[in-house]
Amino acid sequence: MRRLLVAGNWKMNASVAQTEALLSALCAAEFSCDVAVFPPFPYLAQAVQTTGNSTVRVGAQNVASESSGAFTGEVSASMLADVGCRLALVGHSERRSLYGETDAQVLEKTRQLLANGLTAVVCVGETLEQRQAGREEAVVAEQLALLLRELSNYDWRNIVLAYEPVWAIGTGETATPEQAQAMHAFIRSLLQEKDPALAAATRILYGGSVKAANAAELFAQPDIDGGLVGGASLDATEFSAICQA
Template sequence: MRKNIVAGNWKMHKNQHETVALLQEIIAQKKTSTTEIIVAPTFVNLAKAVEITNGSEINVAAQNTHQAEGGAFTGEISAGMLTDIGVTTVILGHSERRAYFHETDALIANKVDTALKHNMRVIFCFGEELKDRQINNHFNVVEYQLRDGLFHLEKADWRNIVLAYEPVWAIGTGETASPDQAQEMHKFIRELVEKVYGFDIANELSILYGGSVKPDNAKEIFSKPDVDGGLIGGAALNANDFLAIVQGFEQ
């Protein structure tokens, strides 16, 4: 049975004081739930976040990692550094990394390989831009991103993979793929994984939706059979909104 997951990507928000306050608020207000909660603060606040969430059943993720084990890469963070402070989940391939930092599918595939060598769980992000959907090329774009980024992996590697479909046109824009659009793509993704890796892996794979999920639309989006949770941006910065989204699975 696949896991329901709600992950909050905090991006470049919250200093340490604000990080501690938000985490304490989330922990205090969290209700009993079978949904896994993940938070991804900035690099400088990861160690503190691990300390604060210890014993809370909230997991901490990094927003990125470098593909090398170490070396002369000024400003970068390695997978080994992350696991050393207790961070065992990492977001890779986010659309902002692809767009602003020019990360290619090949580079992201290398990052995935390095993270998996350190037994990290990877939340692998992918999705089409508006122009791709307008010309009905969105399925092709998603397929190529998955094939180039993940389909070199062995079957055993998929136990540490979570997929996050994020239509780029619905990130931070207020636009959201309709629940039916999300389900259509998630079903396509699951069937694509099944063709390559078989029914068991595809059926156990958690596929998250990322793109302007809010408390007022989470329940309907999460009700779809192939949507297993969300990768949340702006709404994750408010404890009430974030936990209301988590409760989208419980209502």
């Protein structure tokens, strides 16, 4: 049985005070799902310290595809592990569209995380134009192809997938539960082709304007194993309600 995971991507939002207040509120609550937060880099060490021995896990929003060296501005997986991070996002649509992150880079970043004992939360998803053209499955399959071909079943034990239709991120638009379930089932079928046990064990999250009002219906779908939450994760009350859902 896959345990639900609700993860909050803070994007480029936070302060020392906000980090303390939000995480203190989360740590004081009790949830029946796994909970993770992805603060910006400057607040990761503070987040790890604030969450302490709680069940809330801390992750980074990005990671370098190299292990060390002359890469100004980059942060390696070993550094993330060193400050206490447990996981990191890879291939978020904003990284792909704004910074040109490729599928090959997603693979290398995932490898770096796995080599340092971190969980990779790999994001996939299509644009509105791609969905309107009926290409959503082909796009997602292509985004996953390298990972499925190059990584072993052992590697996949520490990979979580997050399906985020780009047209539903930060727009207020949300895929219907039926649309989300259909894509999640398709993704699981790709995993099934690699190994049935892998398909049964891998968690696939839904992201794209997840709110307390729609979380329960989304999470009730058989192939949706939680959510990657954006803006709503910056409000402790709203994010807690999503976790409770």
